[in-house]
Amino acid sequence: MAERKEETADYALSHAEKEGLYKAIFSRRDVRSHFVEKEVPDAVLLRILNAAHHAPSVGFSQPWNFILIKDEEIRKRVKESFERERERSINMLENNKERQKKYARLKLEGIMESALNICVTYDPTRFGPFVLGRTSIEDTGVYSVCCAIQNLWLAARAEGIGVGWVSILSNEDLEKILAIPAHVKPIAYLCLGYVEEFASKPDLERAGWLHRMDLARVVCYEKWGISESEKWSELSEAIDRLST
Numbered sequence: 001m002a003e004r005k006e007e008t009a010d011y012a013l014s015h016a017e018k019e020g021l022y023k024a025i026f027s028r029r030d031v032r033s034h035f036v037e038k039e040v041p042d043a044v045l046l047r048i049l050n051a052a053h054h055a056p057s058v059g060f061s062q063p064w065n066f067i068l069i070k071d072e073e074i075r076k077r078v079k080e081s082f083e084r085e086r087e088r089s090i091n092m093l094e095n096n097k098e099r100q101k102k103y104a105r106l107k108l109e110g111i112m113e114s115a116l117n118i119c120v121t122y123d124p125t126r127f128g129p130f131v132l133g134r135t136s137i138e139d140t141g142v143y144s145v146c147c148a149i150q151n152l153w154l155a156a157r158a159e160g161i162g163v164g165w166v167s168i169l170s171n172e173d174l175e176k177i178l179a180i181p182a183h184v185k186p187i188a189y190l191c192l193g194y195v196e197e198f199a200s201k202p203d204l205e206r207a208g209w210l211h212r213m214d215l216a217r218v219v220c221y222e223k224w225g226i227s228e229s230e231k232w233s234e235l236s237e238a239i240d241r242l243s244t
């Protein structure tokens with residue numbers, strides 16, 4: 001967390017408010033296996049959805065929809081899609097047996113065990129065809145939906161609710177199962193529910209799949225690939241200290 005002496009800007013949140021925000025950010029997890037059997041009250045879900053709906057969006061186009069799913073039959077069909085896609089992924093690792101075995105042991109979804117599922121979709125026609133700001137970079141529409149998803153994820157964490165993003169699915173299957181119109185694209189399939197715990201590290205890190213890179217490895221100065229710069233020396237030293 002930033003040093004206290006920096007907390008003087010007029011519009012900065014109070015120390016306690018900042019602590020809350022950073023706590024939500026750093027303790028948010030992708031949750032697949034620690035769901036408990038407990039309904040999410042409508043009032044809580046409302047706050048989470050409303051947080052998602054207040055995300056930034058290109059040209060204020062708000063191109064998202066949230067399909068809320070409790071129905072067992074629908075979930076079973078989504079789970080079957082997951083199983084098929086998981087098999088496909090396992091086959092892709094055919095020439096790396098060790099990785100394949102490790103992958104096969106991972107728990108990568110909580111479709112049936114979670115309290116509810118939410119499919120977040122992207123509608124490129126919303127307030128279009130001219131969407132301010134989307135005229136050069138088409139993908140900004142999808143980026144906007146991802147901003148909404150991240151808001152949802154953090155708000156859920158603040159409410160003590162875990163979220164798991166399942167992308168090992170066929171979008172074609174999802175479109176059929178959820179009756180999504182042809183012009184709308186599924187972006188995320190999320191599983192939500194109260195949890196036994198929020199692990200201190202990502203599941204994939206704990207399973208030895210990958211680890212978090214040092215911040216220093218992903219920050220460069222003025223141009224791609226430049227990792228040292230006079231102008232940025234203090235920050236860059238602080239970033240290096242983070243890694244040690």
Ligand SMILES: Cc1cc2nc3c(=O)[nH]c(=O)nc-3n(C[C@H](O)[C@H](O)[C@H](O)COP(=O)(O)O)c2cc1C
Pocket residue numbers: 028029030031032107108109165166167168201202203204205
């Ligand atoms: C676009 C996207 C797709 C993901 N798809 C899956 C998935 O299919 N199954 C899964 O278990 N986790 C999935 N995840 C979660 C990541 O594995 C997880 O975010 C990452 O390992 C870091 O862990 P953390 O979210 O707990 O910090 C996805 C995350 C994102 C952002």
